[in-house]
Amino acid sequence: MSIKTNFRIGIIGNPNSGKSSLFNFLTGLKQDVSNFPGVTIDKRSGTYITKSNQEIELIDLPGTYSVFPNSIEEKIVINILTNESNPFYPDLIVYVADITQLERHLLFATQLIDLGFPMIFVLNMADLVEGKVLNINTSVLSDYLQSVVLVTSVRNGINLITLAESIDDNVTNLRIRPEHKIYELPQKEKDTILRIKEQLNLKSTYLAKLDAHHYQWLSHLTNNQKTLITGIIGKTSFIDIRSQVEEIMERYRDYGPIVKQTVSIPYNANKTATDKIDKWITNRFFGPIFFFAIMLFVFQSIFNWAKVPMDIIEKSFVYASSHLNDTLPASWFSDLITNGLLPGLAGVLVFIPQIAILFFLIAILEETGYMSRVVYMFDGLLQKFGMNGRSMVSLISSAACAIPAIMSARTISNPKERLITIMVSPLISCSARLPVYAVLIGFVVPSTTVFGFLNAQGLAFMGLYLLGILAVLVSGYIFKFIIKSESPSFLMMELPNYKPPLWKNVFITVKEKVFSFIGGAGKIIVFISIILWFLASFGPGNSLKNAEKSASVLSDSLRLSQSERNNLIAAYRLEESYIGKSGKLIEPLISPLGFDWKIGIAIITSFAAREVFVGTMSTIYSIGSDNDTKTVREKMADEIRPGTNQKLYDVKTSMALLVFYVFAMQCMSTLAITKKETNSWKWPIVQFLFMGALAYMGSYLAYHIF
Amino acid sequence: MDTLSSLMPGEAGMVVSIDLGSFTCKLLSLGILPKSRVIMVRRSPFGDAYYIKIENYQMAVRKSEADTIFIRKLL
Structure with a gap:
């Protein structure tokens, strides 16, 4: 049994120092990711157990360069470290510095010493290139900082036991260092x-x-x-800034000789592996081509690898639902479970394989250092559209799901660029739109081959994705002029050396993303599914009973089989339910787009999740059970526009509906995440309205052009 | 005086001074200091950012950021 203590250790260091790897090593998988109060910055904390079985809280503070912050994340760190009664104020700091970048990484450490923190200073060999011989002498640095200095390598497992011992020793008898001033005020x-x-x-x-x-x-x-x-x-x-600059320069000047005595890295004029890789990977011409090749691979993998697990999840839910249908006594409660709750849960879980694979691949790209190259390459382009290079990560993630995409916008330090990224990311076609596209493209585009090798339907898919990307750029450009911001925008960042990914870090990232998706979207999708179930299962007064009756009469006179009869009843009931009524209510609004009330119902139900469109259509067209031979697609294709003998799903309507699904904000979970991340109701409302306007105008145009 | 932006890819310079502004502390803490040796490695595909090398590591800076860094060209 371990004993809980109040002792708290902060893992602190510059970005790219190997800080998080060290944190992952010390805490294992016992980690907890939440937000710092009031802001959406990840707070990663975990538990470390000392040899004498004491439980210590470990906090991985966001990477920081100095006590003069440039981002919200750095401001949080400074707020914690300047306030003894802050709930995250550390008793001991484990400061991680990259041994090859000691001169830069020492700056913040000296400031923390001046603040009076007890410290274990870790010289980490984050990505030590083989053959680079270092002469290390820690005693001078240890004297300078009046702290323990250790040389470790998290990657190769060097000296980590000594580090643990040193932490244990500090926990049991924390030495209060006599005030030690490194910086003398001018x-x-x-x-x-x-x-x-x-x-x-x-x-x-x-x-x-x-x-x-x-x-x-x-x-x-x-x-x-x-x-x-x-x-x-x-x-x-x-004078504020002048004083800060003078302080930083003085510190560098003061410890310059200490750095030279601590580590000497022989100068190597040869090109490093990173130089050689970047010559091609970040080349002005080949760089973007290589990026698109990687993206193609990423999306191929998402769709290929996720197919089997998604099938399994869907099938098991269908099985569970039909099994419960047979065993549970018929009541509204069992109906709620089989037709409301289970499909809702399935709608959440079915996306987990895609999200896990996407973030697995993105985490690898981040870990190796490639992502910062992407930020560098596309910063100029995205700035023209009100965003910055970091937005690329969100836009890529959006192709799987807008929810994790909006969450990754946290790494953008400029509030305006972050907000624009959040607003436009959902315009990228996410995986929930795919089943809808698949059904509708079937009506519009024949499955023929063009130019000898391209599938026409495949091209249509690509066209819809491009339409989404175009909308991202146009609306980003417009938001750039609407949203005001005082904060300066900057790019300057390190391009760390390439290194093989640490699998533990990759695994922890994937786990975090999947859990935040379930937590963020899951609850809402399930909640909305239950409301929709209610709206579809009940109607005003006796309308549902009457609908059932007239459907029975009709099926008697048509001599329908039992299953055909059940389907007809289901269709009539849906028409008379609250949801059917609301579909009819919005019909005047959507008829200029060529949509009837049945499509209206599908649009409303799509708010739980877009792919519900297909399911709703199958209910409306009373198919889906037992011996029905016609698929939903065939049923829809046969539908005639009332009063004419034209097909309802002609090219015009299908095109209009496709455009509608590309643009419209039909996802409650995304709106909820936008609310959470922007901390206001204003932005989700703006997002809903501008995407809705875009969808309405786009569909109107599509309906009249085709 | 020349700024970092005036270096052509492949050219090197020594930092002489940095304009005092909101970026300055960040540039300093990233290791861009007077007397640092900077190499302009390449420009970004859309021309607005530079890939530079300082001592033994790489950095990306925007043109607007590079414009605040004054250098002396090294041959």
């Missing part, structure tokens, strides 16, 4: 900072300096304290 700032320290009764001088820099947004400062600081600063010539 003479001109001393007065100001010391006065703030005194007035706010702070422990460390450096904390007073950070309060002076960041008082406008530091969350632990009261309004009184803020006024106090403004008053003190107002009387002096303290």
